[in-house]
Each structure stands twice: as structure tokens, then as C-alpha cells.
Amino acid sequence: MTIVSKNKVLALFGPTACGKTALLERLFTGPQRLLPFDAGIVSADSIQIYRGLDIGSAKPEATLLQNLPHALIDIRDPQESFSLGDFVQLADQACRNFIAEGRVPVLSGGTAYYIKAFIYGLPTAPPADLAVRAALQAELAATGAEILRTELQRVDPLSYTRIAPADHYRLLRALEVFRSSGRPLSSYELPTMPRPDWDVVPVAIDRPREELYRRIDTRVQQLLAAGLPAEIAVLRASGYDQATPAMKGIGYSEFFDPSLSGLQPEAALAAVREAIALHSRRYAKRQLTFMRALPGVSWFPAEAAEQIAEYIRRTLWSN
Numbered sequence: 001m002t003i004v005s006k007n008k009v010l011a012l013f014g015p016t017a018c019g020k021t022a023l024l025e026r027l028f029t030g031p032q033r034l035l036p037f038d039a040g041i042v043s044a045d046s047i048q049i050y051r052g053l054d055i056g057s058a059k060p061e062a063t064l065l066q067n068l069p070h071a072l073i074d075i076r077d078p079q080e081s082f083s084l085g086d087f088v089q090l091a092d093q094a095c096r097n098f099i100a101e102g103r104v105p106v107l108s109g110g111t112a113y114y115i116k117a118f119i120y121g122l123p124t125a126p127p128a129d130l131a132v133r134a135a136l137q138a139e140l141a142a143t144g145a146e147i148l149r150t151e152l153q154r155v156d157p158l159s160y161t162r163i164a165p166a167d168h169y170r171l172l173r174a175l176e177v178f179r180s181s182g183r184p185l186s187s188y189e190l191p192t193m194p195r196p197d198w199d200v201v202p203v204a205i206d207r208p209r210e211e212l213y214r215r216i217d218t219r220v221q222q223l224l225a226a227g228l229p230a231e232i233a234v235l236r237a238s239g240y241d242q243a244t245p246a247m248k249g250i251g252y253s254e255f256f257d258p259s260l261s262g263l264q265p266e267a268a269l270a271a272v273r274e275a276i277a278l279h280s281r282r283y284a285k286r287q288l289t290f291m292r293a294l295p296g297v298s299w300f301p302a303e304a305a306e307q308i309a310e311y312i313r314r315t316l317w318s319n
Contacts (some may be wrong), residue, residue: 009107011106011201013107013277015288016216019302020108021058023205027309030044035313037103037104038101043072048074052076053235058172070096081133087117088117095107105318117175117198119198120193124188124190125188126180129176156178169211173185202301203308205295206302216284221273224273235247254275255272
């Protein structure tokens with residue numbers, strides 16, 4: 001078999017806990033793998049980029065990382081910010097590197113706006129204003145998100161409705177754009193045509209909603225049993241807190257909820273468990289809404305590995 005085009009990229013994505021990692025293993029690793037070519041994974045995950053955030057971000061096991069190369073994992077320290085532009089630039093380079101190695105680049109993860117930006121390019125909004133961003137981060141740490149959300153509702157109501165309450169990164173970005181340009185973020189045009197750099201084949205997987213929610217609940221239990229509280233303790237001891245960029249993700253921010261301070265350890269852990277599960281279910285719902293709005297995506301049941309493999313073979317390769 002030969003690659004149809006040197007700029008082909010497979011985008012394989014889906015909501016949290018749907019089984020993306022297991023599918024990648026089935027497709028690309030082991031003697032019984034379903035696809036007979038080597039792949040390199042470009043991680044589209046906004047938390048797995050951070051060093052030390054291993055359990056809560058559900059990073060791939062070391063064995064999988066050895067058998068299936070991954071890029072864009074463990075590339076930032078927790079206190080470092082990471083922009084959408086950073087992702088696209090690094091993902092482009094990772095794809096080029098994998099192609100040079102004779103591998104098919106596979107963009108995979110659940111951060112849907114990363115995937116959209118890779119396919120379509122960056123919005124036309126102005127570049128980051130580091131001074132404004134630093135001021136907003138200081139305000140967030142000092143007064144919390146609600147005051148900033150109230151400001152966003154006043155100056156950019158459309159972005160306000162689009163940005164989830166827990167998504168502090170996008171909240172700050174929307175306010176940064178308004179304060180630096182005087183225009184709401186929602187007034188800037190979004191690209192609608194794919195970038196010419198890559199010929200992306202988008203494939204998404206899903207599960208029935210109730211099954212997905214059960215898997216999320218099970219995953220949260222597994223993360224806690226695997227040592228997530230101890231991982232949080234190490235991060236706290238390193239000086240990281242709720243204002244640290246990496247600590248704002250689901251699975252980490254819940255441990256910094258001020259309401260936990262008056263609870264006994266067992267009650268606090270139970271509250272954290274319920275909060276992570278709730279936030280993950282809500283996030284999965286938003287992911288699906290966003291992903292289903294992307295044009296040209298082929299959707300498959302998560303368990304249909306053979307069907308997915310056949311579609312990839314037909315789409316990416318020819319005899």
C-alpha cells in the first residue's frame with residue numbers, strides 16, 4: 001500500500017471517556033493491529049500538554065507511548081500558558097516530523113477547538129496581549145470568575161453564552177480581545193474553509209449517552225484509586241494553586257474548591273468525586289455539540305473498530 005497524499009492527516013476524536021485510546025491501540029499496535037502502517041499520534045488535549053498532570057488527565061500508559069509515538073504530551077510546565085496558536089504551530093511541526101519518519105499523522109483527542117483550529121486555521125481575532133492577559137489573570141485570582149463573567153455578559157453576550165462557566169481560559173481570552181481591541185471576540189470572523197496545508201480525514205466516535213456517562217463515572221473512580229489525590233498533593237507542594245493555568249482543567253480544579261475547606265477528608269473526597277463526574281458529563285455534552293457541528297466528519301460507534309479501520313484504509317490509502 002502507498003499513501004495517497006503526503007499531506008494526509010487522520011483526525012480521530014470523540015468525547016471524554018468514549019474509548020479513543022483503546023481504539024488507537026487496536027488500530028495501530030500489537031501483532032493483531034487492524035491497520036498495517038505506522039502512525040504517530042498528535043495529542044489534541046489541553047491538559048496532557050502539562051508535565052506532572054498524569055493521572056487526572058488520563059495520559060496514555062508508558063507502554064503505549066513506547067509502542068505508538070505521541071507528540072504534544074509533557075511539553076509545558078503547569079504555570080505556563082498555552083494558546084490555540086501554540087497548538088496549531090506545534091501540531092503542524094509534529095505532523096511534518098511523523099511524515100518524515102514514514103508515519104501517518106493521527107490528530108487525536110477531545111479538545112474540539114484544537115481540532116477545529118488545526119483543520120480550519122485560527123480565528124481572525126487579534127494576537128495575544130500579554131499585559132492584558134496578566135491583568136485578567138490577576139483579577140481572576142483576586143475576585144473569582146463571576147465578576148469577569150458578568151463583564152463578558154455585558155460586552156460580548158454571544159461569547160458569554162458560548163463559554164462554559166468553568167472554562168476560564170476562553171473567558172479570559174474573550175475579555176482580553178475586548179479590552180485590547182474594543183471589539184467583542186464574537187465579532188471576528190471564523191475561518192470556514194480548511195487550510196491548504198493538510199488534507200484532513202475527520203473520524204469521530206461516540207457511545208449512547210447513558211453508556212458514556214457510566215464510563216465517565218467509572219473513569220473518575222479509577223483516577224482516584226490510581227492516586228489522583230496524591231498527585232494533587234505533589235502539585236500543591238510544588239507551589240501550584242487554583243490560579244495556575246494547568247490547574248483549571250477538569251480533574252484538577254475541583255480539588256481547589258473553597259467549599260471543601262470545612263469538610264472532613266472523606267466527605268471532601270466524595271464531593272470532589274461527584275464534582276469531577278458532573279463536570280465531565282457536562283463537558284462531554286458540550287464536546288459532542290461542538291464536534292457534531294464540524295462539517296464532513298464520519299461518525300462511528302466506538303466499538304466498531306473493524307468498520308473504522310476499513311474506512312481509514314479506503315480513505316487514506318490505495319493499492
